Amino acid sequence: MTLSAVKSLIEQAKKLPGLTHRQAEKLVYSLLSDNKIINIIDNFSESAKKLKQCNRCGWFVDQASSDCENCGTKTDAICVVPTFSDMLNIQRTGAFSGSYHILGGVVSPLEDILPENLLIKALVTRAQDTATKELILAFPDSIEAEATLHYIIDAIGNINVIVSRFSRGIPSSSKIEYMDKRTVSLAFSERKPINHSIQS
Ligand SMILES: [Zn+2]
Numbered sequence: 577m578t579l580s581a582v583k584s585l586i587e588q589a590k591k592l593p594g595l596t597h598r599q600a601e602k603l604v605y606s607l608l609s610d611n612k613i614i615n616i617i618d619n620f621s622e623s624a625k626k627l628k629q630c631n632r633c634g635w636f637v638d639q640a641s642s643d644c645e646n647c648g649t650k651t652d653a654i655c656v657v658p659t660f661s662d663m664l665n666i667q668r669t670g671a672f673s674g675s676y677h678i679l680g681g682v683v684s685p686l687e688d689i690l691p692e693n694l695l696i697k698a699l700v701t702r703a704q705d706t707a708t709k710e711l712i713l714a715f716p717d718s719i720e721a722e723a724t725l726h727y728i729i730d731a732i733g734n735i736n737v738i739v740s741r742f743s744r745g746i747p748s749s750s751k752i753e754y755m756d757k758r759t760v761s762l763a764f765s766e767r768k769p770i771n772h773s774i775q776s
Pocket residue numbers: 630631632633634635644645646647648
């Protein structure tokens with residue numbers, strides 16, 4: 577027998593990405609049986625409400641302020657990544673110290689992720705900034721990544737900025753978020769410029 581209030585919590589937990597019904601059930605019952613975890617969730621919720629996503633770069637900013645730490649970082653080179661996990665892994669390796677642009681995924685019609693759902697327009701705006709000399713596209717080799725690159729190059733058009741991408745040869749199964757320090761450093765140092773209107 578399941579209380580309707582518990583059922584409702586399980587339904588909410590199922591909205592978390594990658595959680596099956598059984599995993600959601602297990603999560604809810606273990607959370608309910610530990611007050612310390614409930615307090616952690618309360619605190620998390622309060623802190624999360626104070627943040628919003630920066631509409632210029634995809635990072636997080638304080639709700640009360642429009643100052644973005646990432647946008648304010650030196651922007652002569654911007655590293656464009658699909659996800660937060662990719663950015664965090666590159667940061668961990670220390671291979672890049674400039675500003676990031678978090679697209680919010682890669683184009684994938686099967687998962688309902690279309691170009692307009694990604695922060696491509698905002699990237700174009702950032703590329704128009706005269707301080708920005710290079711956009712480094714940190715993408716692995718995959719069909720979805722190629723499609724996304726195509727949309728980005730198209731959107732950049734003839735803006736006077738160098739567009740380069742991670743060196744080829746990173747296996748399609750190897751996501752940026754799991755790459756080790758040596759592979760990330762190599763991908764940066766051997767990055768290749770991509771021809772777009774201004775460079776052709
Ligand atoms: Zn920002």
